[in-house]
Amino acid sequence: MWAYFKFELTQFIRNKKNIAVYVILLFLACFYAFEMAPSYKPIERVDAREIESRYLVREAFLSEFRDNPDRFSGMAGFGLAIYPEWNRLEKDRLDALNTGDYIKYSEATSGWYVYSNNFTYNSDFFSYSPGYYSHGNLYAEDDGYYGYLYSASRYKGYAEGKSELSLNVFEERTALQTVQRLLESYLPLILMIGCIFLTVDIVLKDRLNPTILKGFPISDWKKVVVKGFVALIGSIGMVLPLSIGLIFIGINYGFGDFNLPVPIYTLGEDVAIFLKGDFVNIPMGHYLLENFMLIALIFIFLISLILLSSMVIKNEFANLVVGAVFITNEVFYFKRGIGYWHEVELYPTNYVQVGQILSGYRNYIYGSSQLILNNGLIVMGISSLVLVVFIFIISKIKRYKLI
Amino acid sequence: MWKLLKTNFIIEKTSKKNIFAFLFVALFVFGLAIYMENEDVGNLVIKKTSEFQNLESAVSQFQVMDATKEGGSSEIYQNIVQQKRLVALQRAATNMNRPDMFVDTAIDLAKLRDEAFKLDGYEEVAVYLPTQTQNVLETLFYDHLKELEFPIFTDSLSFYQFLIFLFGILGSVWFVFLALFTSGIMIDDFRHTSLIKGYPIPFDQYVTAKGISTMLIIVVFILELFLCSLPLIYLRGLGDASYPIAVFDGNYEIYSIAQYIGVCLLYMFCIGIFVILLSIILNVLLKNMYLTLFVQLFLYAFPILYPRIISLLPFNPFNYMNFANLLSGKSLDLPHPVELDITFGLLSIVISIVLMGIVIKLFLTTGKLRRV
Structure with missing residues (x-):
């Protein structure tokens, strides 16, 4: 078995297609590091001028009306009631930023986001940071709510002072934070597409020269297991070319550290205001580990799926279609808030967006509370197990031939 | 030749690859x-x-000010405040089912926006x-609607309206799908060399027959797109094939839905031939279906990743593969704007097809194109 494993692994590494996959990933990683990372514009910027202009406008209003608050009712009264506190936070942020006291800035900013959000969500008078309202965003207000409380929680974590702070950390530009952001957008998709391409021909390539393989006195079931294992190693190996891009980002913007807070949205027992959940921080290292676990399990699922389809359908294009359907299946039922009525946590296809699942963003937009790591591990684990059992049964049938 | 094509069809009909491709198109x-x-x-x-x-x-980017003409606020501020009023009016018009009001407001709004650019x-x-x-x-669209009194409130899931949306999405995926489908065109059959050796026919005829049969399958894909949309006629109605749609084809023009679909089909057909020939050439050069696929995708993605290339090389056929973006004038909004003309694009693709045809002919005569 060991000899067969080595044989498969060398074939896997020498396969032109696999080399191409790694080269493409390397290209994408470098393209991201040099072209896209510098032009990243976070919605929640650290901008003293922006803070100051808001502060000055409100201060001007307050100085006009402050002397005689009883005379004013309605909107002016509302302003008089909420502006002083808002401006105090604004002033704290500004002072901290000018003196370079990042801990104090974090404290004030965290408070500022919570306070601002309370008056902005569902409000006719205030709006979130303009970035949420880019042209065509139908859910700007909900995104703003999520973004503000996410930032509030993040800054609360920074204020605890466990990691070194800098403006790059605040704008989530450091290498680890970039990984975190990408895990919540298209990185999982790229990894899964890569996994599909690495696995797609691992069984069917043997049809080209069947005579060589007759030399191995090893059963079909063991062959498939070895192949699956090789594909898994190869898929996890995709981290290598991607991490080169990461190093470039780290050199430019700093690496960040594993203690940086990552806010996780949870809809717990005690629902916060606006009938929505709240954020809890976990350390970056913990978050990345969770992601790795779930991605590895999804790799196992995908590889089993493609092995099974290779054995049953015996066509590489069909393998690609099967893999693509798994990845894109979510569009068939996705709808904001649907998780409240349907048990979406039971569908394996729901866990493709790994980062969004683990950060709770999927829970937020689905209106669910069950899309969490544990459920993901259980659902993907059981599904993989079912596939493996199928593979086992098929490979043990006498009439069946692997090639 | 005819006999060969017939044999090819019998093979293709039972090919699992085709069955799965059809399934995929339907699912899409x-x-x-x-x-x-x-x-x-x-x-x-x-x-x-x-x-x-x-x-x-x-x-909210501005200080709150008096937005009337005499208020002393900046012109762009006044403009945006007026736009806001008109959009609110449009929303009201939709709610109260007043299409005439909606169209009039839309025209005013477009005028205001046009002023804002300066x-x-x-x-x-x-x-x-x-x-x-x-x-x-x-602007063009609403002017036309008003002039010819088309209804403004339509069901976007009625047959023809849906086709517009479908072809809009197809623009970005058609090339990718075909590249995937044809990437092994010269390789698949040679997995069973004994099968091919049985044919007592010259190899160049085999290549032609394979190309033609693949192209016919692509035509069937196109038919399938329409076929799978047919249930919408029963569910949501037919819609109107002469309903206008504003496009950029070198100039700003009004097309009817039928015309728009016609242009898309023409492009899809040409891209089909283009991809088949490209796949044959790359198969010969690289001898690997995945490398073929990756090279094709790279060529397709390159102008998207580096948009500057489009203005430097406007005759590159890969600029024109996304016909939906072409028709919506996306290239005019790039940092380096460039006018991509659809006739010119078609010409560029056809010329590439001819060139690739010559290359393949050359391969055949020099014996470079052999059974992989």
């Missing part, structure tokens, strides 16, 4: 319809509400507003 169409239903694509109230929010945040400080609020090209197309 149904998935798109379900997606549109779920996301309520084309709902004007939702669209106008979001437009209103955008303008709201554009306004005003100082436009860049600050540009992200909240449609681009200049979009605005020109919108």
Whole structure:
């Protein structure tokens, strides 16, 4: 078995297609590091001028009306009631930023986001940071709510002072934070597409020269297991070319550290205001580990799926279609808030967006509370197990031939 | 030759690859319809509400001031405040089912936006507003609607309206799908060399027959797209094939839906031949179907990753593979704007087809194209 494993692994590494996959990933990683990372514009910027202009406008209003608050009712009264506190936070942020006291800035900013959000969500008078309202965003207000409380929680974590702070950390530009952001957008998709391409021909390539393989006195079931294992190693190996891009980002913007807070949205027992959940921080290292676990399990699922389809359908294009359907299946039922009525946590296809699942963003937009790591591990684990059992049964049938 | 084609069809008919490709196309169409239903694509109230929010945040970029002409505020500020009023009016018109009011307001709104492009400080609020090209197309569209009295409120899931959306998405995926489908064109059959050796025919005829049969399958894919959309006629009605749609084909023009689909089909057909020939050449050179696929995808993605290339090499056929973006004038809004003309694009693709045909002929005569 060991000899067969080595044989498969060398074939896997020498396969032109696999080399191409790694080269493409390397290209994408470098393209991201040099072209896209510098032009990243976070919605929640650290901008003293922006803070100051808001502060000055409100201060001007307050100085006009402050002397005689009883005379004013309605909107002016509302302003008089909420502006002083808002401006105090604004002033704290500004002072901290000018003196370079990042801990104090974090404290004030965290408070500022919570306070601002309370008056902005569902409000006719205030709006979130303009970035949420880019042209065509139908859910700007909900995104703003999520973004503000996410930032509030993040800054609360920074204020605890466990990691070194800098403006790059605040704008989530450091290498680890970039990984975190990408895990919540298209990185999982790229990894899964890569996994599909690495696995797609691992069984069917043997049809080209069947005579060589007759030399191995090893059963079909063991062959498939070895192949699956090789594909898994190869898929996890995709981290290598991607991490080169990461190093470039780290050199430019700093690496960040594993203690940086990552806010996780949870809809717990005690629902916060606006009938929505709240954020809890976990350390970056913990978050990345969770992601790795779930991605590895999804790799196992995908590889089993493609092995099974290779054995049953015996066509590489069909393998690609099967893999693509798994990845894109979510569009068939996705709808904001649907998780409240349907048990979406039971569908394996729901866990493709790994980062969004683990950060709770999927829970937020689905209106669910069950899309969490544990459920993901259980659902993907059981599904993989079912596939493996199928593979086992098929490979043990006498009439069946692997090639 | 005819006999060979017939044999080819018998092989293709039972090919699992084709069956799965057909399945995939059907799933794609149904998935798109379900997606549109779920996301309520084309709902004007939702669209106008979001437009209103955008303008709201554009306004918040300025100090609150008196927005009347005598108020002393900047012109761009006045302009945006007026836009906000008109969008609110449009939303009301949708709710009260007053299409005439909606169209009139839309024309006024487009005029206001057109003025805004020339005003100082436009860049600050540009992200909240449609681009200049979009605005020109919108002006054209509503002018035409008003002139010919087309109904404004239509069901975006009726047959013809859905086709517009379908072909819009196909623009970006058609090339990728065909590249995937044809990447092994010269390799698949040679996995069973004994099968091919049985044919007592010259190899160049085999290549031609394979190309033709693949092209015919692609035509069947196109037919399947229509076929799978047919249930919408029963579910949501037929719609109107002469309904206008504003496009950029070198000039700003009004097409009917039928015309638009015609242009798309022409492009899809040409891209089909283009991809088949490219796959044959790359198969010969690289002898690996995945490398073929990756090279094709790379060529396709390159102008997208580096848009500067488009203005430097406007005759590159890969600029024209996304016909939906072409027709919506996306290239005019790039940092380095360039006018991509659809006739010119078609010409560029056809010339490439001829060139690749010559190359393949050359391969055959020099014996470079052999059984892989």
